[in-house]
Amino acid sequence: MAYELYYxxxxxxxxxxxRLALEDAGADYLDVARTGVGxxxxxxxxxxxxxxxxxxxxxxxxxxxxxxxxxxxNILSYLGPKLKLSPEDVKSATFLNGLQLTITDxxxxxxxxxxxxxxxxxxxxxxxxxxxxxxxxxxxxxxxxLGYFDKLIAANPAGKGHIWGEAVTYVDLSLFQIREGLKYxxxxxxxxxxxxxxxxxxxxxxxxxxxxxxxxxxSDRRLDFNENGIFRHYPELDQDPx
Amino acid sequence: MAYELYYxxxxxxxxxxxRLALEDAGADYLDVARTGVGxxxxxxxxxxxxxxxxxxxxxxxxxxxxxxxxxxxNILSYLGPKLKLSPEDVKSATFLNGLQLTITDxxxxxxxxxxxxxxxxxxxxxxxxxxxxxxxxxxxxxxxxLGYFDKLIAANPAGKGHIWGEAVTYVDLSLFQIREGLKYxxxxxxxxxxxxxxxxxxxxxxxxxxxxxxxxxxSDRRLDFNENGIFRHYPELDQDPx
Numbered sequence: 001m002a003y004e005l006y007y008x009x010x011x012x013x014x015x016x017x018x019r020l021a022l023e024d025a026g027a028d029y030l031d032v033a034r035t036g037v038g039x040x041x042x043x044x045x046x047x048x049x050x051x052x053x054x055x056x057x058x059x060x061x062x063x064x065x066x067x068x069x070x071x072x073x074n075i076l077s078y079l080g081p082k083l084k085l086s087p088e089d090v091k092s093a094t095f096l097n098g099l100q101l102t103i104t105d106x107x108x109x110x111x112x113x114x115x116x117x118x119x120x121x122x123x124x125x126x127x128x129x130x131x132x133x134x135x136x137x138x139x140x141x142x143x144x145x146l147g148y149f150d151k152l153i154a155a156n157p158a159g160k161g162h163i164w165g166e167a168v169t170y171v172d173l174s175l176f177q178i179r180e181g182l183k184y185x186x187x188x189x190x191x192x193x194x195x196x197x198x199x200x201x202x203x204x205x206x207x208x209x210x211x212x213x214x215x216x217x218x219s220d221r222r223l224d225f226n227e228n229g230i231f232r233h234y235p236e237l238d239q240d241p242x
Numbered sequence: 243m244a245y246e247l248y249y250x251x252x253x254x255x256x257x258x259x260x261r262l263a264l265e266d267a268g269a270d271y272l273d274v275a276r277t278g279v280g281x282x283x284x285x286x287x288x289x290x291x292x293x294x295x296x297x298x299x300x301x302x303x304x305x306x307x308x309x310x311x312x313x314x315x316n317i318l319s320y321l322g323p324k325l326k327l328s329p330e331d332v333k334s335a336t337f338l339n340g341l342q343l344t345i346t347d348x349x350x351x352x353x354x355x356x357x358x359x360x361x362x363x364x365x366x367x368x369x370x371x372x373x374x375x376x377x378x379x380x381x382x383x384x385x386x387x388l389g390y391f392d393k394l395i396a397a398n399p400a401g402k403g404h405i406w407g408e409a410v411t412y413v414d415l416s417l418f419q420i421r422e423g424l425k426y427x428x429x430x431x432x433x434x435x436x437x438x439x440x441x442x443x444x445x446x447x448x449x450x451x452x453x454x455x456x457x458x459x460x461s462d463r464r465l466d467f468n469e470n471g472i473f474r475h476y477p478e479l480d481q482d483p484x
């Protein structure tokens with residue numbers, strides 16, 4: 001039976017980390033909200049119409065038969081071994097989940113660059129605060145997070161340019177997306193990305209060339225980045241490289 | 243062998259969600275940074291001195307023999323079955339992990355009420371923005387998150403006042419901590435907490451009375467809330483109930 005992915009239509013957002021894994025594995029899946037009445041179907045879950053054990057807090061969530069899994073890292077941890085995108089041993093599984101949760105934290109910080117005060121208000125109503133938050137994000141947080149990932153890739157004893165072991169894992173696919181997103185949102189500030197984080201950059205390029213990912217990126221299943229997603233390009237939040 | 247918990251000394255913070263689980267289970271554990279040179283020992287991990295597979299991004303992390311697990315939800319998901327604080331079946335494990343990740347998101351938002359612009363700056367340098375963020379948090383986010391948890395507890399078909407199944411899980415312990423923290427940080431705004439979220443309130447009180455938790459709360463292992471942690475009481479961020 002096909003996996004059912006539930007995520008907001010019209011944006012990459014957090015759903016994209018799941019799509020990349022499903023696409024890379026060539027998995028049979030349905031991106032529910034992008035089908036006919038799919039958005040309505042998703043809302044029925046969020047309103048509790050499917051009952052107690054199928055009431056997620058927010059998208060993305062994944063249905064696999066009678067199992068409902070919510071949150072990106074939880075979904076990827078669940079899918080990883082099934083899609084051959086993570087080893088099954090506990091040490092690998094917990095380490096990779098820890099890395100994905102680090103990415104989760106980073107993604108929340110990316111979101112807050114354009115919404116530092118309230119998700120209930122428009123960006124335009126918190127633009128000044130967004131400028132301050134973006135400046136701090138670019139100065140302190142990007143180097144801390146990306147420096148960490150870059151260091152780990154370099155230190156991987158398997159030495160194949162991935163973050164864990166000899167093969168691509170779902171974390172590698174997520175790091176590809178992080179690089180794409182940052183370059184879209186902050187093209188000026190990220191001008192030196194590939195020199196500053198060469199291992200993340202090389203990894204990103206190697207992911208882009210994987211046949212199923214390349215095919216996905218050319219397809220209309222891959223939406224363009226836009227200003228409804230996590231990574232938004234507002235020129236006034238961008239700046240020269242730190 | 244005892245579990246080793248690594249977390250900043252002097253505050254409850256994110257480490258407290260792990261401590262509550264270990265304490266409730268009566269597990270043998272060492273709160274490393276609160277022992278002699280423990281903080282230094284923790285820094286050695288963060289600086290990469292233990293190598294590739296033992297380089298977490300940030301505390302808290304847990305050592306169990308040669309396995310290192312980072313991030314609260316990951317640690318609790320790992321410990322849950324070992325401490326008899328979660329069922330072992332996949333459906334339960336993924337659902338509980340999804341709930342814990344919802345708590346993770348909420349905790350990040352609690353943190354940002356006092357640091358909406360930058361963690362690299364003092365609270366006092368972002369007080370105005372903190373007021374705006376706190377107001378939005380209390381108006382929109384608290385009802386959304388706590389309303390969700392309250393509804394789930396009420397809907398639990400086992401009907402024992404827990405969020406999943408018939409027994410206490412690590413998520414119940416975390417919800418206890420959320421209630422304690424919110425009441426500490428925002429005593430005015432939370433004046434109606436127990437009337438607004440009666441199921442979370444009842445759950446919290448039942449957790450407080452569990453013998454090992456009661457004993458822990460009386461011990462000096464339980465630090466007081468303070469203004470270095472996640473839940474901080476700044477009177478100027480508090481307000482009358484929404």
